[in-house]
Amino acid sequence: MDAIVNNPVLTDKDARPTQAQAEDAVRTLLRWIGDDVGREGLMDTPMRVAKAYKELFSGYDQDAEEALGRTFEEVAGYDDIVLIKDIPFFSHCEHHMVPIIGKAHVAYLPDGKVVGLSKIARVVDIFGRRLQTQETMTAQVAHAIDETLRPRGVAVMIEAEHMCMAMRGIQKQGSTTITTTFTGTFKSDPHEQVRFMTLIRG
Incomplete structure (x- = not known):
């Protein structure tokens, strides 16, 4: 089990995209599935998806062994x-x-x-x-x-x-x-x- 990675670390070349880039990626997917990113119901969807992903995948910013604490x-x-x-x-x-x-x-x-x-x-x-x-x-x-x-x-x-x-x-x-x-x-x-x-x- 020594090979198990607790908290993967991004290298400089793999640095995280910005919030704006993440939202653009969502717009690309919406267009790819065939929807209209300009329609009212999707106007704020890229922002909401990026925000949701930050919460859903918050484990990347946390260390399990540190969380066990005292x-x-x-x-x-x-x-x-x-x-x-x-x-x-x-x-x-x-x-x-x-x-x-x-x-x-x-x-x-x-x-x-x-x-x-x-x-x-x-x-x-x-x-x-x-x-x-x-x-x-x-x-x-x-x-x-x-x-x-x-x-x-x-x-x-x-x-x-x-x-x-x-x-x-x-x-x-x-x-x-x-x-x-x-x-x-x-x-x-x-x-x-x-x-x-x-x-x-x-």
Whole structure:
């Protein structure tokens, strides 16, 4: 998992276009699909799309390991599983830039320290708000927690529906994709994997 990129950095030659250039790109797409960019309903669309993209893909401007922030060592000896399940998220497929909608289940086995529960959900959001494949996102969430907390193990399961399957191509609405990543004790001990799955389904 060492090869996983937490926060891709743009080089000078790949520097971000301006807001005006982004809006021009939206106008180009609108013309390409056959609509009239001058009609009333589309007058402000380029501006709105650029603004929406800035929000939808805000994960590129955030660092997941930094977001995990402060850890706590006063845990009264607690060393069992910490599970946050059913974390809702949305993302966008990097192949077609259409939505991925789902939920994440994230667990870790503390090794002397814990992190605020909301921080785990924040990590899911950060990676979700980037162009993704579900497989990569699953590994990225696990890697960020593993690197920051150094727990005895991390388990991540993501369940999601991909609009690139539902809205285009094969057009199979309602199908769900499940991906998992395990590190440390969760990876080496099948019993811990079973406990993780049981707690999610239970």
